[in-house]
Amino acid sequence: MGGRISLSQMSWVEARDALESGFHTVVFAVGSNEQHGPHLPTSTDSLVGEMLARKVAGKLGNSLQAPTMNVGCSEHHMGFPGTISLKPETLKALVRDYCISLAKHGFRNIVILPSHGGNFEAVREVVSELDQNLRDTKVIAYTDLDGLLNFLHEASSHHGIPAGESGAHAGESETSMVLAIRKDLVNMERAKEGFVGRIDDRIHHVLSQGIKTLTEIGVIGDPRKAEAEKGEEYLELWAEKMASYIRKHAVN
Ligand SMILES: [Zn+2]
DSSP states (O other), rough: TOOOBBGGGSOOHHHHHHHHOOOOEEEEOOOBBBBTTBBBBBTHHHHHHHHHHHHHHHEEEEEEEEOOOOOOOOGTTTTTOBBOOOHHHHHHHHHHHHHHHHHHHHHEEEEEEEOOOHHHHHHHHHHHHHHOOOOOOOEEEEHHHHHHHHHHHHHHHHTTTTTHHHSSSSSSSHHHHHHHGGGGHHHHHGOOOOBBBBOOTTTTHHHHHGGTTTTHHHHHHOOOOHHHHHHHHHHHHHHHHHHHHHHHHHOO
């Protein structure tokens, strides 16, 4: 195995050996391909999700990482070029088939990490459905979007960044994380302040009415204080939070 945990990089022989030697948990992220302001790539949520899932699988131990789903529910970003969106029903069907395949091979825990706000509800719905239909596999997903945003704002606050700047979309928090993962895809010269007011009560409005109702440039937050070092730290804290959540819910 050589310490590898990426299912996609294994042959079927290695996947079989991993399962037989006790790798009973598989983790994957559900990202998006959607606008993230003028300064970040459309793959932002997928890049972040891929890194998050890798870290979480490593922290859990005896876990593999399955491929990230790179497109999600992004209807609220369709006002911007480059966005590709799935209907919630389509995403649910993909996640359903994906999990049923993994369950057939004998994974006892399937962990789904939505790394894009628009996916949380669809993932929550399909997980509760799978939970009733898969007998020998537990499907676990962290789908508390408000809880996650508060957690990330808290992490930013330790660097003196207010919640409004930390943001909810392409702000300081997310931009720092992409700087940590793929600096070459970030154009900080184009980083501009977006909507920095309170979003707690508005985030669900944005999901239903479109992000342009809040910001013309597609940014919720202010990315200008973003730094790779902070991004490393946010990813690490987020992964730790996910790992401890999963440990509470996983079966052995
Ligand atoms: Zn995002």
